[in-house]
Amino acid sequence: MEGWLTRIATNTCLNLIRTASRRPELVTAELSEDETDWLEKKASGGAGSHHSDVEDRVVAADLAARLLAGLSPEDRLALTMIDGEQASVSDVAEMTGWSESKVKVRAFRARKKARQALEKLLGRKREASGTDFSL
Amino acid sequence: MRDNHITEILDSKPFASLSETELATMRAHVASCASCSRAYDAAQISALLIKERADEAAQKSLDANPFFQTRVMAAWRERRETNVSALRRLWNSTGALVTTMAATTAALAVLAFVAPSSETINQPTAALVPYSAESVVLDQSDNDQVTDDQVLSAIYSDDDEGR
Numbered sequence: 001m002e003g004w005l006t007r008i009a010t011n012t013c014l015n016l017i018r019t020a021s022r023r024p025e026l027v028t029a030e031l032s033e034d035e036t037d038w039l040e041k042k043a044s045g046g047a048g049s050h051h052s053d054v055e056d057r058v059v060a061a062d063l064a065a066r067l068l069a070g071l072s073p074e075d076r077l078a079l080t081m082i083d084g085e086q087a088s089v090s091d092v093a094e095m096t097g098w099s100e101s102k103v104k105v106r107a108f109r110a111r112k113k114a115r116q117a118l119e120k121l122l123g124r125k126r127e128a129s130g131t132d133f134s135l
Numbered sequence: 136m137r138d139n140h141i142t143e144i145l146d147s148k149p150f151a152s153l154s155e156t157e158l159a160t161m162r163a164h165v166a167s168c169a170s171c172s173r174a175y176d177a178a179q180i181s182a183l184l185i186k187e188r189a190d191e192a193a194q195k196s197l198d199a200n201p202f203f204q205t206r207v208m209a210a211w212r213e214r215r216e217t218n219v220s221a222l223r224r225l226w227n228s229t230g231a232l233v234t235t236m237a238a239t240t241a242a243l244a245v246l247a248f249v250a251p252s253s254e255t256i257n258q259p260t261a262a263l264v265p266y267s268a269e270s271v272v273l274d275q276s277d278n279d280q281v282t283d284d285q286v287l288s289a290i291y292s293d294d295d296e297g298r
Contacts, residue, residue, distance in 0.1 A: 079185060083151070119176075
């Protein structure tokens with residue numbers, strides 16, 4: 001009963017997201033000064049540390065929302081559940097009604113897309129500033 | 136490892152779940168591979184952003200849900216009601232037995248403590264009451280007792296009559 005309701009709720013949310021207009025991919029020109037600073041700070045070695053400053057958290061949450069907005073609803077769901085909420089592949093499969101292989105593929109694709117989007121941003125920033133951000 | 140780029144490993148599982156061995160291998164590779172170095176940084180930041188997003192969503196769901204307290208209170212009441220009805224069911228099934236046992240225990244207590252004490256109280260009462268049966272009998276016997284003078288006069292009067 002609980003699984004059935006969860007699946008209905010998940011599918012309803014996915015349909016709502018699917019019908020909403022897709023936002024364009026995250027590009028450097030859209031970034032605010034705070035977001036650029038945040039990215040530079042993390043890329044220069046602070047990425048491993050969990051920031052505690054409230055302002056930093058707000059910037060990160062906004063940046064994350066924009067990064068995830070570039071993904072399809074299904075990919076976004078898989079990535080948020082597995083990487084963000086530490087859900088297992090089987091949990092996501094049970095909630096969505098997808099096969100475990102499909103969940104894995106969606107998560108892999110979403111991870112790759114998010115990484116590539118950030119990679120582009122970092123590459124452009126490095127080209128623009130001429131700084132080497134390697135860890 | 137130089138030709139084995141790490142992007143496949145980065146995309147195959149959450150960054151936070153990568154083992155120390157995998158991380159060490161990747162760090163060794165990114166030291167000599169510029170493209171993988173950028174991919175490694177991006178994956179690290181991406182994982183951090185997604186985790187931050189999840190944390191914020193969790194915090195928001197706790198802080199901003201106006202029905203949170205209502206739901207918690209409803210769950211608490213339901214739980215309490217379940218406990219009460221369980222006690223009631225227990226009483227319904229064993230109430231008659233418990234009542235009978237209590238009544239029996241009370242009756243035994245009355246018989247053990249009240250009845251023997253009433254018997255012991257009667258004995259001294261009989262001795263102390265001035266008009267008890269014993270005292271009446273004793274008094275009567277005292278009254279019937281013949282004095283020495285009466286005995287002597289009766290003997291001698293018989294002798295005198297014989298002479």
